[in-house]
Amino acid sequence: MNLDTASEQALLDLPHSVVMIEKNKSVVREGDAVSHAWLVLKGFCVRLKYVGTGGRQIVSIHMKGDLVDLQNALLGIADHTVQTLTPCKMAKLPIRAVRQLTDTNPAIKDALWHDTLVDGSIHREWVANVGRRDAPTRVAHLLCEFALKLEAVHLGEQLDYELPMTQDQLADATGLTAVHINRVLRDLEKNGLIERITPRSVLIGDWKKLAAYGDFRSDYLHLDMAKRRAQGR
Amino acid sequence: MNLDTASEQALLDLPHSVVMIEKNKSVVREGDAVSHAWLVLKGFCVRLKYVGTGGRQIVSIHMKGDLVDLQNALLGIADHTVQTLTPCKMAKLPIRAVRQLTDTNPAIKDALWHDTLVDGSIHREWVANVGRRDAPTRVAHLLCEFALKLEAVHLGEQLDYELPMTQDQLADATGLTAVHINRVLRDLEKNGLIERITPRSVLIGDWKKLAAYGDFRSDYLHLDMAKRRAQGR
DNA sequence: CGTTTGGTTGACGAAGCTCAAAGCCGGTGG
DNA sequence: CCACCGGCTTTGAGCTTCGTCAACCAAACG
The missing domain is CATH 1.10.10.10 (Winged helix-like DNA-binding domain superfamily/Winged helix DNA-binding domain)
Known part of the structure; x- marks a missing residue:
């Protein structure tokens, strides 16, 4: 997980709901308008993209403590699908509240930014992995x-x-x-x-x-x- | 380019040097400690990773207006190499000054964060592209x-x-x-x-x-x- | 001009895909 | 308790896509 404990706690101090999601369910679908970010509390899930020929490519794997879909939420429209591998317990955070938190608390904003930077670094390694x-x-x-x-x-x-x-x-x-x-x-x-x-x-x-x-x-x-x-x- | 004009200008208002780099030169090497971010003013460059067997994988292509290596700079150690494809004119921005700017100017921080978010989205598409x-x-x-x-x-x-x-x-x-x-x-x-x-x-x-x-x-x-x-x- | 760099083409081989069948295991209903 | 079912894993046979090796060509450049 790329988030430090303090930031994770700050997110969980926001108003949010905790949801149980069964396995092999899409939490967010590519193309959806997104209004929530999801923090994994328990279980495993992936982010994936579908390609034209019917294939799918998993682009990352997530577990406890990962904030999935912050990317989708901040960009507004989901550019990828989020799907559970196992039953998952997830915190559903209104993106508006997250924004408010980051706007009033620069340390949190830095932490979340850092999270997206690490996310990018992992993506680059994956490009190299599947490519070469x-x-x-x-x-x-x-x-x-x-x-x-x-x-x-x-x-x-x-x-x-x-x-x-x-x-x-x-x-x-x-x-x-x-x-x-x-x-x-x-x-x-x-x-x-x-x-x-x-x-x-x-x-x-x-x-x-x-x-x-x-x-x-x-x-x-x-x-x-x-x-x-x-x-x- | 993922940066808006105002943010680009704000970056160029920072103290910086403008450097001409010939083609096929590494600006930053994987593993380097990084103290500068680079803004492409003219020319084309790529970010790439080397794999064990001697191969290389280009993970993104950049052109005028792209802020390459912000990722490397903010994470401290370069996880990838930045290399020119053509002769490039680049602005070399001390990361310390960039940090100072983002710390005093939340709108810029948001713009740069947005840039890394889009960067991530493109990476995900590339994973799908080379993978599937x-x-x-x-x-x-x-x-x-x-x-x-x-x-x-x-x-x-x-x-x-x-x-x-x-x-x-x-x-x-x-x-x-x-x-x-x-x-x-x-x-x-x-x-x-x-x-x-x-x-x-x-x-x-x-x-x-x-x-x-x-x-x-x-x-x-x-x-x-x-x-x-x-x-x- | 020679040299270098990049593009083009052919012949061949290998890595990985497709199709198909069979086995395994846990769950469910009779 | 047992038989069946569905999802997952395993294995084989044949095929396709893409890689390797090698030669040759064209343009750019000193």
Whole structure:
């Protein structure tokens, strides 16, 4: 999550409603006029775009503490869809109240701006990932990103977690097909880069090995530097 | 360009130096500590990332009026490289002065924040473009985006322009190879979607046809709505 | 003029896609 | 409790798109 605790609290001090949303539901649809921003309290969701031929591309994955759809809300018209992967608990914040908060509290505005800057940095890495890495590298990279993000919000061990996504959804995130994702995961396992007890579980035996294989350097996530350095990542 | 004229002027009222940079030079390198933001006054440049296997991915293309590297500057460490495509005239703005300006002038801060929001929207479209569109569609999409951006800054006709990029660079922007770009351009021409007098020139006979072929809808650029509507795009 | 840079084309190969079938697992209703 | 069902995963066979390698060409430039 790119928001600091104080800013998150300030947002939650705004009048808002808390909503439970079942899995595979669109919270916001591309093209909608948007009047609310959504803060994920629990569960996983993605932002995605549909392309002409019927395909879809997931452009980011979100979890607890992420403010999704601030982008849509501030620009007025949604340029992408927000969809849940799992049942989600979300805070629904009227964009008008958010604006008022940022206008009276420059520190919050800076924090939210910073959030959009990090968001952009992650997008750039994704462009590079889907544009220039081959399939196994691309998938390994995604697994690494997911691992670090999960750990950053204390949702699990970095080296042992459950993917909240089907192979179809992994395919939409990497620009591949579900069938190929399946084969790539099998090969990653065969090559000792991950272990899988169930299809969704990921166990990373050697972080450095997987990160090297996946061409993963965590800088673009702009997570807490000191912490990562202490852990040698 | 995503900045309004007033904000651009406010930036240029800051103490700054104007620099001429020859073509194919890196202005900022990935990993650098960054202390300046750069405003493009003339010429074309790109932002790009290198991946492990030696490849590069262009993540955005910039022209007159674009504030490149605000992202890098505000995050402190460059997560991408900025490189010129042509000789460029650029204003070099100390980030400290920019911060001071935004801290005392909320309207400017909003304008720059808006700029990063639009930047993010374009990144998302690029993820979808390289992730989920086939090569000819992808290239057509890029040609459309370029056409609209050029016209938005009055650098040329929307339907008839010169690409400031080699086919190598087009390949790096689309996640393809130069050879394949060459073939795709040939085929686009053969199919009557574009005409080319010289290798770099692009003449779009029928905008709607190319836009439909390239799965291009301009919303994500967040350009002046009224104007586009009047022109039926 | 030679050299360099970028564009063009052909032949071939590989990565990843499509189609299809089968297995697995959890949930649901009889 | 068991049978069935639907969503997800797995695997195979064949094919397409795009990449690689290599040669040649054209224009620009010193």
